[in-house]
Amino acid sequence: MNVLIIEDEKSLSREVEAFLKKQFYTCDVSFTGNNASEKIAVNLYDFILIDLGLPDYEGLDLLKEAKEYNPEAACIILTARGDVGDKIKGLDLGADDYLAKPFSLLELQSRMQAIARRKFGLKNTVVPLGEFSVDLTNRSIAHSGKEITAITKKEFDLVSYLLLHKNRTLNRMQLNEHIWGSVIEDDYDSNYIDAHIKNIRKKLNAFGPTEWLETVRGVGYRIRTA
Secondary structure, eight states: OEEEEEOSOHHHHHHHHHHHHHTTOEEEEESSHHHHHHHHHHOOOSEEEEESOOSSSOHHHHHHHHHHHOTTSEEEEEEOOOOHHHHHHHHHTTOSEEEESSOOHHHHHHHHHHHHHHHHTOSOSEEEETTEEEETTTTEEEETTEEOTTOOHHHHHHHHHHHHTTTSOEEHHHHIIIIISSOOTTOTTSSHHHHHHHHHHHHHHTTSOOTTEEEETTTEEEEOOO
Protein backbone atom coordinates (compact mmCIF):
# COMPACT_ATOMS: atom_id res chain seq x y z
CA MET A 1 0.00 0.00 0.00
CA ASN A 2 1.08 3.55 -0.73
CA VAL A 3 1.65 5.86 2.26
CA LEU A 4 2.38 9.59 2.49
CA ILE A 5 4.22 10.64 5.66
CA ILE A 6 3.90 14.36 6.40
CA GLU A 7 6.29 15.24 9.22
CA ASP A 8 8.76 18.13 9.51
CA GLU A 9 10.89 16.36 12.13
CA LYS A 10 13.19 14.57 9.71
CA SER A 11 14.53 11.97 12.14
CA LEU A 12 11.01 10.88 13.06
CA SER A 13 9.78 10.85 9.47
CA ARG A 14 12.74 8.70 8.38
CA GLU A 15 12.18 6.36 11.31
CA VAL A 16 8.52 5.92 10.38
CA GLU A 17 9.44 5.48 6.70
CA ALA A 18 12.06 2.82 7.43
CA PHE A 19 9.69 0.93 9.71
CA LEU A 20 6.78 0.95 7.27
CA LYS A 21 8.99 -0.12 4.37
CA LYS A 22 10.00 -3.16 6.40
CA GLN A 23 6.27 -3.89 6.69
CA PHE A 24 6.08 -3.76 2.85
CA TYR A 25 4.44 -0.35 2.52
CA THR A 26 5.54 2.02 -0.24
CA CYS A 27 6.30 5.44 1.24
CA ASP A 28 6.54 9.07 0.16
CA VAL A 29 7.84 11.63 2.66
CA SER A 30 7.11 15.35 2.90
CA PHE A 31 8.92 17.60 5.37
CA THR A 32 6.80 20.65 4.52
CA GLY A 33 3.12 21.29 4.12
CA ASN A 34 3.56 22.86 0.71
CA ASN A 35 5.35 19.79 -0.62
CA ALA A 36 2.70 17.53 0.92
CA SER A 37 -0.06 19.60 -0.67
CA GLU A 38 1.51 19.08 -4.10
CA LYS A 39 1.81 15.31 -3.56
CA ILE A 40 -1.77 15.01 -2.30
CA ALA A 41 -3.05 16.79 -5.41
CA VAL A 42 -1.34 14.50 -7.94
CA ASN A 43 -0.84 11.10 -6.26
CA LEU A 44 -3.17 8.48 -4.85
CA TYR A 45 -2.48 7.11 -1.37
CA ASP A 46 -3.94 4.41 0.82
CA PHE A 47 -2.76 6.08 4.03
CA ILE A 48 -1.83 9.70 4.77
CA LEU A 49 -0.08 10.38 8.09
CA ILE A 50 -0.42 14.09 8.92
CA ASP A 51 1.53 16.09 11.48
CA LEU A 52 -0.59 19.02 12.64
CA GLY A 53 2.38 21.06 13.87
CA LEU A 54 3.94 22.00 10.53
CA PRO A 55 5.82 25.33 10.44
CA ASP A 56 4.58 26.38 6.98
CA TYR A 57 1.06 24.95 6.79
CA GLU A 58 -1.95 24.28 8.96
CA GLY A 59 -2.24 20.52 9.37
CA LEU A 60 -6.02 20.61 9.47
CA ASP A 61 -6.02 22.35 6.08
CA LEU A 62 -3.91 19.50 4.70
CA LEU A 63 -6.45 17.06 6.10
CA LYS A 64 -9.20 18.91 4.19
CA GLU A 65 -7.14 18.66 0.99
CA ALA A 66 -6.49 14.98 1.59
CA LYS A 67 -10.21 14.27 1.94
CA GLU A 68 -10.88 16.24 -1.25
CA TYR A 69 -8.17 14.82 -3.52
CA ASN A 70 -7.69 11.39 -1.89
CA PRO A 71 -11.18 10.57 -0.59
CA GLU A 72 -10.41 6.85 -0.29
CA ALA A 73 -7.21 7.38 1.72
CA ALA A 74 -7.22 6.66 5.43
CA CYS A 75 -5.89 9.67 7.35
CA ILE A 76 -4.12 9.42 10.69
CA ILE A 77 -3.18 12.57 12.61
CA LEU A 78 0.27 12.49 14.23
CA THR A 79 0.86 15.38 16.60
CA ALA A 80 2.43 16.52 19.83
CA ARG A 81 -0.50 18.83 20.48
CA GLY A 82 -2.44 17.91 23.56
CA ASP A 83 -5.45 20.08 22.79
CA VAL A 84 -8.58 17.95 22.74
CA GLY A 85 -10.09 20.53 20.40
CA ASP A 86 -7.55 19.68 17.69
CA LYS A 87 -8.41 16.01 18.02
CA ILE A 88 -12.13 16.70 17.72
CA LYS A 89 -11.62 19.03 14.74
CA GLY A 90 -9.51 16.42 12.98
CA LEU A 91 -12.01 13.64 13.53
CA ASP A 92 -14.86 15.92 12.47
CA LEU A 93 -12.98 16.65 9.24
CA GLY A 94 -12.77 12.93 8.48
CA ALA A 95 -9.57 11.70 10.10
CA ASP A 96 -9.68 7.96 10.73
CA ASP A 97 -7.50 7.99 13.84
CA TYR A 98 -5.34 10.17 16.07
CA LEU A 99 -1.96 9.28 17.52
CA ALA A 100 -0.14 11.57 19.97
CA LYS A 101 3.65 11.88 19.99
CA PRO A 102 5.70 10.15 21.18
CA PHE A 103 4.10 6.98 19.84
CA SER A 104 5.11 3.38 19.35
CA LEU A 105 5.73 2.31 15.76
CA LEU A 106 4.09 -1.01 16.57
CA GLU A 107 1.00 0.86 17.74
CA LEU A 108 0.99 2.85 14.49
CA GLN A 109 1.17 -0.40 12.52
CA SER A 110 -1.62 -1.93 14.59
CA ARG A 111 -3.88 1.07 14.04
CA MET A 112 -3.20 1.05 10.29
CA GLN A 113 -4.06 -2.65 10.13
CA ALA A 114 -7.25 -2.09 12.12
CA ILE A 115 -8.29 0.73 9.79
CA ALA A 116 -7.61 -1.47 6.75
CA ARG A 117 -9.74 -4.29 8.19
CA ARG A 118 -12.63 -1.89 8.80
CA LYS A 119 -12.24 -0.18 5.46
CA PHE A 120 -12.23 -3.39 3.45
CA GLY A 121 -14.70 -5.29 5.63
CA LEU A 122 -12.28 -8.04 6.69
CA LYS A 123 -13.15 -10.05 9.78
CA ASN A 124 -10.28 -12.47 9.23
CA THR A 125 -6.86 -11.79 7.76
CA VAL A 126 -6.77 -15.25 6.18
CA VAL A 127 -9.06 -15.11 3.14
CA PRO A 128 -10.14 -18.20 1.16
CA LEU A 129 -10.06 -18.06 -2.64
CA GLY A 130 -11.28 -21.31 -4.16
CA GLU A 131 -8.70 -23.97 -3.30
CA PHE A 132 -6.29 -21.25 -2.13
CA SER A 133 -6.02 -19.04 0.94
CA VAL A 134 -4.29 -15.67 1.28
CA ASP A 135 -2.78 -14.73 4.64
CA LEU A 136 -2.57 -10.93 4.66
CA THR A 137 -0.67 -10.80 7.96
CA ASN A 138 2.00 -13.37 7.15
CA ARG A 139 2.04 -12.35 3.48
CA SER A 140 1.65 -15.82 2.06
CA ILE A 141 -0.54 -17.79 -0.34
CA ALA A 142 -1.32 -21.42 0.38
CA HIS A 143 -3.01 -24.25 -1.50
CA SER A 144 -4.82 -26.79 0.65
CA GLY A 145 -2.92 -25.48 3.65
CA LYS A 146 0.55 -25.69 2.06
CA GLU A 147 2.38 -22.43 1.41
CA ILE A 148 3.40 -21.65 -2.16
CA THR A 149 6.94 -20.35 -1.84
CA ALA A 150 7.41 -19.37 -5.50
CA ILE A 151 5.30 -16.22 -5.14
CA THR A 152 7.49 -13.09 -5.08
CA LYS A 153 6.97 -10.00 -2.91
CA LYS A 154 5.50 -7.92 -5.75
CA GLU A 155 3.30 -10.78 -6.92
CA PHE A 156 1.89 -11.05 -3.41
CA ASP A 157 1.41 -7.29 -3.30
CA LEU A 158 -0.67 -7.51 -6.47
CA VAL A 159 -2.83 -10.37 -5.20
CA SER A 160 -3.36 -8.81 -1.76
CA TYR A 161 -4.24 -5.37 -3.16
CA LEU A 162 -6.76 -6.86 -5.59
CA LEU A 163 -8.13 -8.95 -2.72
CA LEU A 164 -8.59 -5.91 -0.48
CA HIS A 165 -10.64 -4.42 -3.32
CA LYS A 166 -12.43 -7.70 -4.01
CA ASN A 167 -15.11 -7.66 -6.71
CA ARG A 168 -13.87 -4.26 -7.91
CA THR A 169 -11.98 -3.83 -11.18
CA LEU A 170 -8.67 -1.99 -10.82
CA ASN A 171 -6.86 -0.60 -13.84
CA ARG A 172 -3.11 -0.67 -14.49
CA MET A 173 -2.64 2.94 -13.38
CA GLN A 174 -4.22 2.23 -9.99
CA LEU A 175 -2.14 -0.91 -9.48
CA ASN A 176 1.07 0.84 -10.49
CA GLU A 177 0.54 3.77 -8.15
CA HIS A 178 -0.66 1.87 -5.10
CA ILE A 179 1.91 -0.92 -5.28
CA TRP A 180 4.96 0.68 -6.89
CA GLY A 181 4.27 4.17 -5.58
CA SER A 182 4.30 5.97 -8.92
CA VAL A 183 2.50 6.08 -12.23
CA ILE A 184 4.35 5.13 -15.39
CA GLU A 185 3.38 8.23 -17.34
CA ASP A 186 1.97 7.75 -20.83
CA ASP A 187 2.48 4.00 -20.46
CA TYR A 188 -0.67 2.82 -18.68
CA ASP A 189 -1.20 0.16 -21.36
CA SER A 190 2.23 -1.36 -20.87
CA ASN A 191 2.48 -5.06 -20.17
CA TYR A 192 4.25 -4.49 -16.84
CA ILE A 193 1.22 -5.41 -14.72
CA ASP A 194 0.10 -7.95 -17.32
CA ALA A 195 3.41 -9.82 -17.05
CA HIS A 196 3.09 -10.05 -13.27
CA ILE A 197 -0.49 -11.33 -13.52
CA LYS A 198 0.61 -13.91 -16.10
CA ASN A 199 3.36 -15.13 -13.77
CA ILE A 200 0.96 -15.32 -10.82
CA ARG A 201 -1.51 -17.41 -12.81
CA LYS A 202 1.23 -19.72 -14.10
CA LYS A 203 2.55 -20.37 -10.59
CA LEU A 204 -0.85 -20.85 -8.97
CA ASN A 205 -2.37 -22.89 -11.81
CA ALA A 206 0.28 -25.52 -11.13
CA PHE A 207 -1.63 -26.19 -7.89
CA GLY A 208 -5.26 -25.47 -8.75
CA PRO A 209 -7.71 -23.34 -10.78
CA THR A 210 -7.55 -19.55 -10.46
CA GLU A 211 -10.82 -18.53 -12.06
CA TRP A 212 -11.27 -16.01 -9.21
CA LEU A 213 -8.47 -13.89 -10.72
CA GLU A 214 -10.26 -12.24 -13.62
CA THR A 215 -9.15 -10.10 -16.54
CA VAL A 216 -11.65 -7.37 -17.42
CA ARG A 217 -10.87 -6.74 -21.07
CA GLY A 218 -9.90 -3.16 -21.84
CA VAL A 219 -10.00 -2.15 -18.16
CA GLY A 220 -7.81 -4.15 -15.79
CA TYR A 221 -8.10 -6.96 -13.25
CA ARG A 222 -10.19 -8.03 -10.29
CA ILE A 223 -10.51 -10.81 -7.76
CA ARG A 224 -14.03 -12.18 -7.58
CA THR A 225 -15.16 -13.57 -4.25
CA ALA A 226 -18.92 -13.67 -4.84
